[in-house]
C-alpha cells in the first residue's frame with residue numbers, strides 16, 4: 001500500500017457567528033494517496049468547500065479550525081507558520097475554484113498572473129516565466145496562447161478562464177490539486193474538454209486530485225475513491241465501484257436514486273424528502289434522521305460512528321451495527 | 328403551383344397542434360456608438376420552426392447563449408419578435424388585441440430558473456399565489472383563500488407557510504411557490520426555463536416528480552428548457568437541440584438519445600458524464616473542440632462547421648435547412664449521421 005500524501009484526521013472547522021457556533025465541518029477524516037483521485041460529494045451546505053479551504057489554510061474569520069490534524073507528507077498544516085503555508089500553497093498544493101472570474105484578478109493580464117505565480121514559486125527570471133507560462137497555456141489546450149497571454153480575464157469565455165486557472169494551478173507541478181466544482185458553471189461540451197484535460201494530467205504527472213462535485217456522472221468517470229458528506233460529516237467512504245454498486249448509507253442510496261440517468265431507457269426518479277438541516281440544528285441522534293426512510297427509534301437518540309463494515313468501506317449508520325446489511 | 332400546394336395540404340389533413348412556431352426570429356440591435364451607419368444585429372433566434380402537441384413535453388437543449396430562453400420569452404410575449412408566427416390553438420398571437428390577448432396569454436405561463444428573483448420579496452406566499460387569481464378576477468374572499476390553500480396542497484407546501492416571505496424558503500420550496508403561481512390560472516402551456524438547474528439533485532428529483540404529477544392531473548403541456556440533458560431526457564417526450572439560434576435536430580427522445588442524426592447532438596450526448604463507473608472505459612468519446620462562436624457573427628453555411636468533425640466544403644458555403652430525414656425526425660445537416668452514437672444502453 002502506498003503511503004498517504006494527505007491525511008485529514010478528525011477535522012473540525014467552526015464558524016463563530018452572531019447567531020452562535022456553526023459546525024460546518026465536524027470531525028472529518030480521510031486520506032489521499034499519491035496519484036489517487038478522490039471525490040467529495042454531497043448536497044450544498046454539507047461542508048465540502050469548507051473542508052478544502054481548511055486544507056489550503058484559507059478559512060477566514062469568523063471561521064476557525066478548532067480541532068484535528070491535516071498531515072501533508074507528515075507535516076501538520078494546522079500548526080505550521082503562515083509563511084510556510086504560503087510556500088506550500090500554489091507550490092505543492094494548488095486549488096481551482098468554481099468561478100474562475102472571481103479568482104483571477106480583472107486588472108492584470110492572464111500572462112502577468114501566471115508568470116507572477118511562476119516567478120514566486122520557482123525563482124525563474126521574467127523571461128523564463130513568460131516562456132513557461134505560454135507553454136502551460138498551450139498544454140491546457142488554449143489556441144493561440146501568445147494572444148491569450150496578453151488578454152484580460154473578462155475577454156475570455158468561461159471555459160478558457162477555467163483552462164487558465166488550471167494552467168496556473170499546474171504551472172508549479174503541485175503534488176495535490178484541489179478542484180472545487182471546477183466544471184459546474186460550464187456547458188457540458190466545455191466540461192468534457194476540461195475533464196479530458198484533467199485525465200491527461202493525472203496520467204502524465206501522477207498528481208493527486210481532490211475533486212469536489214455534486215455531479216455523480218463526473219464522479220463515475222473521473223475518480224478512484226468517493227467520500228460522501230452530509231451535514232459536516234463523512235457518512236460513507238469507499239472506492240467508486242462500490243459506491244455505485246452497493247451503497248450502504250441511505251443518504252448515498254438516495255442521491256444515486258434521485259439522479260436522472262442519461263443512459264438508461266427508463267428511469268424512475270426516487271427523491272429524498274425534505275432538505276439538508278442547517279449545521280448544528282440536529283443535536284441528538286443521526287443527522288440524517290429527518291429524511292431517512294429507514295430510521296428507527298435508536299437513530300433519534302444516539303449518533304452513529306463512522307465504522308468500517310468491511311476493508312476500505314466505512315459507513316456512518318446504525319443499520320450496519322451488527323455487520324453489513326442490504327439496503 | 329399555388330393550387331397544387333393547397334391541394335397537398337388538404338389531402339394530408341394537418342394535425343392540430345397546441346403551439347406552432349413558424350419562421351421565428353429575434354435579432355437584438357447591438358450596434359455600438361450612436362452614429363454608426365451600419366447597424367449590427369445579434370441573431371439570438373434565427374428562423375426556427377417547431378410544434379408542440381397537446382399534453383406532451385418538448386425539451387429544448389443547447390449550450391449557453393444558443394437562444395433557448397429567448398425562444399421561451401418570445402412565446403411568452405415577454406419579448407417582441409423580429410419576424411415569424413407564434414400560433415397558439417390555431418391563432419397567431421400577434422393578431423390578438425385587448426381582452427382576447429389577455430385571455431390567451433393567461434393560458435401560457437412560465438416557471439423560471441431562479442425563483443428568488445422572479446418572486447416579489449416583499450409579498451407573502453399567500454399573496455404571491457393569489458395575485459394571478461385576483462388580477463384575472465377568478466376568485467375573491469373565502470373562495471380565493473380556498474383556491475390558494477388548495478394550490479399549496481397540490482405543490483406540497485405546508486399551509487402554515489402562507490404568511491411567510493420568499494427569503495424564508497429553500498430553493499426547492501421557492502420553486503414550488505413559483506409552480507403554484509404558474510398553475511393558478513389553469514394554463515394549457517407552461518414554459519419552464521431551467522426550473523431545476525440551480526437545485527441539488529435530491530431537490531431536483533422532487534421538483535421533476537411534482538411536475539410530472541401536475542402534468543397528468545391538469546393535462547398540462549410543457550416546454551422544458553435546460554442544459555442538463557439527463558433531466559431533459561427524463562421529463563420530455565420530444566427534444567429540440569439548438570445551436571447558435573437554430574434548431575439543428577428535433578425528434579422523440581428515444582430517437583434522439585439512441586440514434587442522433589446531427590453531429591452536434593452526437594457530440595453533446597457524448598459530453599454528458601454517465602453515472603456508472605463500469606462504463607467509463609467503454610464510452611464512445613467524441614469531444615467537440617472549441618467554444619460556440621458569437622451569434623453576432625455566426626459562421627457561414629452550416630453554423631456548426633467550425634467545430635464539426637465531419638465538415639466538408641459544402642458545409643462552409645451552404646446552409647442546411649431543417650428537413651424530415653426520417654418519420655418524425657427532423658435534422659438540419661448536409662450529411663446526417665448514418666450510425667450516430669447515442670447514449671442509451673440496454674441492461
Ligand SMILES: Nc1ncnc2c1ncn2[C@@H]1O[C@H](COP(=O)(O)OP(=O)(O)OP(=O)(O)O)[C@@H](O)[C@H]1O
Pocket residue numbers: 355356357369370371389390391392393394395396397398554622
Ligand atoms: N436583451 C438582449 N440584448 C442583446 N443580446 C441578447 C439579449 N438577450 C439575449 N441576448 C443574446 O442572445 C443570445 C441567446 O440568449 P439566450 O438567453 O436565449 O440564451 P440561452 O440559450 O437561454 O442561454 P443560457 O443557457 O445561458 O440560459 C445570447 O448570445 C445572448 O447574449
Ligand SMILES: Nc1ncnc2c1ncn2[C@@H]1O[C@H](COP(=O)(O)OP(=O)(O)O)[C@@H](O)[C@H]1O
Pocket residue numbers: 015017022024042043044045046047048049050051061062063278279
Ligand atoms: N463564512 C461563513 N460564515 C458562516 N457559515 C458559513 C461560512 N462559510 C460556510 N458556512 C456554512 O458552512 C456550511 C458548509 O458550507 P460549505 O463547505 O460551503 O458547503 P458545500 O458543501 O456546499 O461546499 C454551510 O452551512 C455554510 O452556510
Ligand code: SF4
Pocket residue numbers: 249250251286287288289292293294295296299304316317318319
Ligand atoms: S443511522 Fe438511522 S437515520 Fe441515520 S442513516 Fe442510518 S438508518 Fe438512517
Ligand code: SF4
Pocket residue numbers: 589590591629630631632633635636637638639642647659660661662663
Ligand atoms: S452540415 Fe456539415 S458542418 Fe454542419 S453538422 Fe452537417 S456535416 Fe457538420
Ligand SMILES: [Mg+2]
Pocket residue numbers: 048049
Ligand atoms: Mg461549495
Ligand SMILES: [Mg+2]
Pocket residue numbers: 395396397520
Ligand atoms: Mg437561458
